Amino acid sequence: MLSKIKCLVVDDEPLAADVLCTYIRQLDTLTLSGRCNNAIEALLFLQTNKVDLLFLDIQMPKLSGIDFLKTLSIRPSVIITTAYRDYAVDGFELQVLDYLVKPIPFERFLVAINKYHAQHRKEKVMLLPVPAASAPFIYLKSDKKMIKVFLKDIICIESLKDYVKVKTIHQEIITYQRITYLEEKLPDEKFLRIHRSYIIAIDKITAFGASLIEIAGLELPIGRQYKDAVMKVLLPDG
Numbered sequence: 001m002l003s004k005i006k007c008l009v010v011d012d013e014p015l016a017a018d019v020l021c022t023y024i025r026q027l028d029t030l031t032l033s034g035r036c037n038n039a040i041e042a043l044l045f046l047q048t049n050k051v052d053l054l055f056l057d058i059q060m061p062k063l064s065g066i067d068f069l070k071t072l073s074i075r076p077s078v079i080i081t082t083a084y085r086d087y088a089v090d091g092f093e094l095q096v097l098d099y100l101v102k103p104i105p106f107e108r109f110l111v112a113i114n115k116y117h118a119q120h121r122k123e124k125v126m127l128l129p130v131p132a133a134s135a136p137f138i139y140l141k142s143d144k145k146m147i148k149v150f151l152k153d154i155i156c157i158e159s160l161k162d163y164v165k166v167k168t169i170h171q172e173i174i175t176y177q178r179i180t181y182l183e184e185k186l187p188d189e190k191f192l193r194i195h196r197s198y199i200i201a202i203d204k205i206t207a208f209g210a211s212l213i214e215i216a217g218l219e220l221p222i223g224r225q226y227k228d229a230v231m232k233v234l235l236p237d238g
Contacts, residue, residue, distance in 0.1 A: 007053045010054065020055050079099075
């Protein structure tokens, strides 16, 4: 069964937010992960929760939706929801998925959701089911072909904005994908996010300190926001 798309609604207008939440609940492919009244609440929510799709109002107190998006180095897919058409250029410059003008008809909402599905069919890394006796693997798209990569061979994954570089014991592969997508798909007991730009294979670690990890001859930084979670994994009794 495919996992549901995790949605976050950020809107200071209760009625507008209610409409979006109702729409989300009507689709079996979506799940409502949260609802925030302003961008500051959303920022705190995203620090501790994984979200696939963000429905974002623009004109809100404290921080506008546009300014909020500019603060996010890594962000989910974004659908702007606003009563104003004037911000469409700003939205598309920030590569938002769609731009919905309130009041939003259900049919127009469905068009935006279909855009999400279409985009992720193109970008998705193919994670194929394998027999229990076989070593798990993924296919990564690179240079117009799908490359089979066994999870046991992966050393680390580095984010390159909209691309990632997957370093294995045999090769390096650059593929069009966001690191957050791979983080969700890789098993937590085998892989660890140590920085907004790095995921590592736990069994390939050769040494670590308070601010860096050594792995396969590389020294990778531990991000401040990841430090506590990293140390809980590496020093479970500490």
